[in-house]
Amino acid sequence: MSAPDExxxxxxxxxxxxxxxxxxxxxxxxxxxxxxxxxxxxxxxRTLALAGSTASFLVSLDDERIVDLEVExxxxxxxxxxxxxxxxxxxxxPYVGRLGYAGGLIAEVAFCSGIEALAALxxxxxxxxxxxxxxxxxxxxxxxxxxxxxxAAVALPAAEQCAQQGALQAARLLERVVGGGPxxxxxxxxxxxxxxxxxxxxxxxxxxxxxxETVAAFDAVGVRNPTCxxxxxxxxxxxxxxxLAWSVTGPALRATGVAMDRRRDRPCLxxxxxxxxxxIGERGDGYDRLRVVVEEIRQSLRIAxxxxxxxxxxxxxALAVEDPCWRGGASDADASPDVPIxxxxxxxxxxxxxxxxxxxxxxxxxSAEPRRVRCRAPSFFHAQALPGLxxxxxxxxxxxxxASMHLVSGECDR
Amino acid sequence: MSGxxxxxxxxxxxxxxxxxxxxxxxxxxxxxxxADGMPxxxxxATDGLEILRWLRDAPGLALRRLxxxxxxxxxxxxxxxxxxxxxxxxxxxxETGPGAMQPGxxxxxxxxxxFAVVYSLHAPESHDRLRVVARVVESxxxxxxxxxxxxxxxxxxxxxxxxxxxLFGIRFRxxxxxxxxxxxxxxxxxxxRKDHPRQGADPGSGPxxxxxxx
Numbered sequence: 001m002s003a004p005d006e007x008x009x010x011x012x013x014x015x016x017x018x019x020x021x022x023x024x025x026x027x028x029x030x031x032x033x034x035x036x037x038x039x040x041x042x043x044x045x046r047t048l049a050l051a052g053s054t055a056s057f058l059v060s061l062d063d064e065r066i067v068d069l070e071v072e073x074x075x076x077x078x079x080x081x082x083x084x085x086x087x088x089x090x091x092x093x094p095y096v097g098r099l100g101y102a103g104g105l106i107a108e109v110a111f112c113s114g115i116e117a118l119a120a121l122x123x124x125x126x127x128x129x130x131x132x133x134x135x136x137x138x139x140x141x142x143x144x145x146x147x148x149x150x151x152a153a154v155a156l157p158a159a160e161q162c163a164q165q166g167a168l169q170a171a172r173l174l175e176r177v178v179g180g181g182p183x184x185x186x187x188x189x190x191x192x193x194x195x196x197x198x199x200x201x202x203x204x205x206x207x208x209x210x211x212x213e214t215v216a217a218f219d220a221v222g223v224r225n226p227t228c229x230x231x232x233x234x235x236x237x238x239x240x241x242x243x244l245a246w247s248v249t250g251p252a253l254r255a256t257g258v259a260m261d262r263r264r265d266r267p268c269l270x271x272x273x274x275x276x277x278x279x280i281g282e283r284g285d286g287y288d289r290l291r292v293v294v295e296e297i298r299q300s301l302r303i304a305x306x307x308x309x310x311x312x313x314x315x316x317x318a319l320a321v322e323d324p325c326w327r328g329g330a331s332d333a334d335a336s337p338d339v340p341i342x343x344x345x346x347x348x349x350x351x352x353x354x355x356x357x358x359x360x361x362x363x364x365x366x367s368a369e370p371r372r373v374r375c376r377a378p379s380f381f382h383a384q385a386l387p388g389l390x391x392x393x394x395x396x397x398x399x400x401x402x403a404s405m406h407l408v409s410g411e412c413d414r
Numbered sequence: 415m416s417g418x419x420x421x422x423x424x425x426x427x428x429x430x431x432x433x434x435x436x437x438x439x440x441x442x443x444x445x446x447x448x449a450d451g452m453p454x455x456x457x458x459a460t461d462g463l464e465i466l467r468w469l470r471d472a473p474g475l476a477l478r479r480l481x482x483x484x485x486x487x488x489x490x491x492x493x494x495x496x497x498x499x500x501x502x503x504x505x506x507x508x509e510t511g512p513g514a515m516q517p518g519x520x521x522x523x524x525x526x527x528x529f530a531v532v533y534s535l536h537a538p539e540s541h542d543r544l545r546v547v548a549r550v551v552e553s554x555x556x557x558x559x560x561x562x563x564x565x566x567x568x569x570x571x572x573x574x575x576x577x578x579x580x581l582f583g584i585r586f587r588x589x590x591x592x593x594x595x596x597x598x599x600x601x602x603x604x605x606x607r608k609d610h611p612r613q614g615a616d617p618g619s620g621p622x623x624x625x626x627x628x
Contacts, residue, residue: 073595073596074594074595074596074597074598077596077597079605081581081606082605082606082610082612083612085606086612117449117450118449244478244479244538245568245569245570246569246570247479247480247481247568247570258538260538265541266541343449345448345449345450346448346449346450346454346545347448347449347450348448348450348452348534348543348545349450350481357481359481359482359534361482361484361532361534363486371486371488372484372486372487374482374484374532376481376482376534380573381570381573383573384570384572384573413596414596
């Protein structure tokens with residue numbers, strides 16, 4: 001990767017001379033070095049996996065400068081779409097939840113909303129508000145994890161620890177809502193499985209205060225930390241026009257100054273009944289991506305707080321549609337609560353997940369198995385945009401950028 | 415999800431599309447509303463690129479962002495090609511725009527088109543959304559089903575078309591680098607086709623004597 005000793009003298013001058021046209025490597029008669037980085041296992045810490053990704057990167061380097069980059073995905077491919085198209089509709093639910101970490105809950109809500117649209121089911125108000133509370137706590141958990149990944153990638157252990165703590169606090173509250181750890185299949189077509197525990201309001205009062213303190217603490221040790229600013233400012237900037245051309249969504253798009261948020265533009269659940277802001281950035285660089293994520297945690301807590309208050313007032317209403325009548329089968333005898341037969345039709349649902357615009361295209365042909373289940377995964381688009389972001393950047397910028405673009409292999413590779 | 419189609423006091427996208435289709439010298443298309451209330455435009459695969467470019471650039475529409483690109487296989491378990499559910503059901507079923515083809519018209523390739531390539535479009539300013547469905551006949555290309563690539567319109571289509579090629583075996587004419595993306599290069603078959611078995615291709619034909627992979 002580096003040149004032999006005898007040719008490295010006067011390297012700095014040569015680099016300056018070579019700024020126009022010819023690269024240092026070509027001046028020295030060297031071919032570019034190609035380094036393969038990754039893949040990492042998503043369970044490993046302090047690797048790429050911190051960003052939750054199994055992607056691997058073929059990096060062409062001129063010295064430390066990234067000349068070109070090829071992103072390889074697919075190692076985490078589990079045949080998600082084939083699997084869920086090969087069984088009854090409801091068998092898909094456990095797979096859907098595993099598209100992400102905490103954010104898998106948002107995918108479950110999207111998928112169930114799609115089934116509800118096909119079957120013309122309307123979940124009760126209480127379930128709608130519970131889902132929204134769950135989604136926002138899941139978003140806060142994922143966002144904190146992303147902050148931890150970026151902090152680790154720019155070597156700020158104090159900020160990383162602070163963000164990990166936030167992720168844990170948010171995840172604990174989420175556990176109280178969904179009644180257990182991750183992957184509980186709490187969301188189901190027609191509603192949710194359980195309501196809030198009796199002591200939740202006290203739990204929320206304490207937990208939300210602690211979370212707000214953690215966000216404030218991250219501001220101090222992360223966002224305003226000079227090292228953080230220096231390592232992320234103007235790194236891997238994305239322009240709004242490019243972001244739209246590559247269909248980048250979520251915090252990475254909003255960091256470019258585009259105030260596009262599904263929750264506000266076409267509100268689902270009860271997002272049109274709550275107050276929240278859509279934070280945007282200006283430069284679309286790594287630093288703006290970080291700041292937007294921090295602000296979004298605050299907004300998620302705002303929405304969650306309004307949801308908890310409203311749920312307290314709603315009392316003990318129904319949690320789900322009672323005995324959903326699954327219509328549309330060849331005969332009514334074919335339909336059962338376990339193997340619903342949905343009317344033929346196609347439905348596209350999109351939600352604002354923690355990574356970006358997460359959607360499903362569900363096509364029913366009127367049989368017991370889905371004709372098509374397509375998952376539009378924001379991470380896939382973000383991985384595709386990485387070469388454009390990183391060409392010309394330094395090698396050390398790779399990890400923070402991958403982390404701030406938030407690749408989740410579960411949804412990217414499916 | 416949203417029932418209303420219009421935004422910001424303008425005429426709903428459906429009306430604007432209908433007007434624009436009546437004016438434009440476009441190939442025959444079919445405009446409908448799908449079960450989710452979203453406008454849906456069905457076109458022949460050969461006209462896809464031209465229509466998509468027009469939808470992206472027409473000032474009154476400006477569907478500038480490609481949200482998603484995927485495919486649907488309509489093959490039935492009996493080996494025939496059914497409606498496959500891609501005939502929309504619900505509000506305004508079978509609604510057609512002026513200048514559009516009537517459902518009863520002879521549509522070459524309509525019933526024989528096994529595959530549909532689906533494009534989801536979004537107008538970032540008005541938040542309008544539209545789904546464009548291109549009917550692809552299995553024998554459209556020399557090497558199986560083939561449609562024009564839209565990478566020239568949206569760079570985001572690059573990986574999306576590679577994925578459809580990978581999992582459905584549909585080729586994209588003019589794609590800069592058409593190769594598998596999620597599966598390994600040695601993989602044989604197109605797993606999201608309905609005739610591809612869930613457990614993998616015929617286990618008896620493998621070099622290891624057909625033992626299933628543990």
